[in-house]
Amino acid sequence: MRLNGEIGEEEEKKVAECLNTQAYSISGGFSQPQSQKLVVGYALTSKKKKSFLQPKLLCLARNKGIFFVPIDLKRPLSDQGPFDVVLHKLSGKDWCEVIEEYRQKHPEVAVLDPPDGIQHLHNRQSMLQDVADLNLSDCHVAKPLVVDGSAKSHELSLAYDQFSLTELEPPLVLQEFVNHGAILFKVYIVGETIKVVRRFSLPNVSKCELAKVSGVYRFPRVSSASASADDADLEPGVAEHPPRPLLEKLARELRRRLGLRLFNIDMIREHGTRDVFYVIDINYFPGYGKMPDYEHIFTDFLLSLVQSKYKKRPAT
Incomplete structure (x- = not known):
């Protein structure tokens, strides 16, 4: 074997x-x-x-x-x-x-x-509303509304202008695209334990690109990417993990609201800032096999x- x-x-x-x-x-x-x-x-x-x-x-x-x-x-x-x-x-x-x-x-x-908490994460609108209700930051790319584990539920598209939205198939949830230095923080929660892993993500989009391009760009599935950025030579402002107190409060409040003990949070830092973060996704029982130890x-x-x-x- x-x-x-x-x-x-x-x-x-x-x-x-x-x-x-x-x-x-x-x-x-x-x-x-x-x-x-x-x-x-x-x-x-x-x-x-x-x-x-x-x-x-x-x-x-x-x-x-x-x-x-x-x-x-x-x-x-x-x-x-x-x-x-x-x-x-x-x-x-x-x-x-x-x-x-x-x-x-x-x-x-x-x-x-509990199944009720899990079902709550199957709808991205209700999922992200829990984060917004915490009033930790302003949480604002288009994603399918229903998260059911299918390939379609992980499709991600970037609409360059409001007219391009007609090319997308509802139901979906709209999120403002935020440049984040192509780095995503996957915050794994296992009970009281919090483990952060850096992953490579979508590249920044410049103002020049926005001025020249229209329509919809469909990204490959980002969440399943296995390329770790933990050992990459990154700028300190890009590589630095989100503050521990912020992660602890976020994890504690989501555990309380959802009743879940096994989940992960996908976060990004707005490029050029040190303390502006966005929660873009929450997943129940994620791929723990990719988490160190x-x-x-x-x-x-x-x-x-x-x-x-x-x-x-x-x-x-």
Whole structure:
């Protein structure tokens, strides 16, 4: 089993051992070993499973007593487990009803995350309204209104004048294009932890270009770009991360308003300024596999959920 040519034979054996340990049968209920600390039931798309449940995460999780168990979508969720945590990222009204019913029947289980909060992020208008309501900055490129994980929902276009807007297909959300030095800050939130990664983004648009060009320019999908700018030789004014107090307040308020613990915020700094930032997108359960040290951050977060649950139990 060669994984992107990155590991040798000895590591392959360790990975296989981890995966075999993780492969529990959940038919007829889940038998929990005495040494097991935490059982995470997961319902993820095949794409999310591949990007998130990487061998390094599974091995580290097993060493910490965390075991990932696939949820069988063909069977009632309440008949499976028992789970300490349910991790999910599936779309559709039926699944939302299933997970919400499960949350009501099993308040002792940490469900990541509530479907109402997730649905809130599926509409860019309501999503960005939460940021505007914080009154942290003026939040003002055209994007599809609905965020459903499809390729179309990530299309991005730049309209050079108001007449070009007729070329775009609604529903969509309009945002003012802000020159930002071609750098995007991806702010990953995992519970209380905040991790910032720089990514290359769209280039600046000069006034000369605006005067000469009309119509609509359709950008390639920016959010899935894997080119990290963390090691790039950038000007200090472009490379400097957003202030930590701003990120902490933004993350704290969005956690409170949305009830989510797993999300990321896409931010840009207006080119030529030091303290003018714009939030351009919020995503539920983003591509954590691209976040440095995500294995340690995520497993520590899962363990903290169990610790907080035990603290809430009344003394006997």
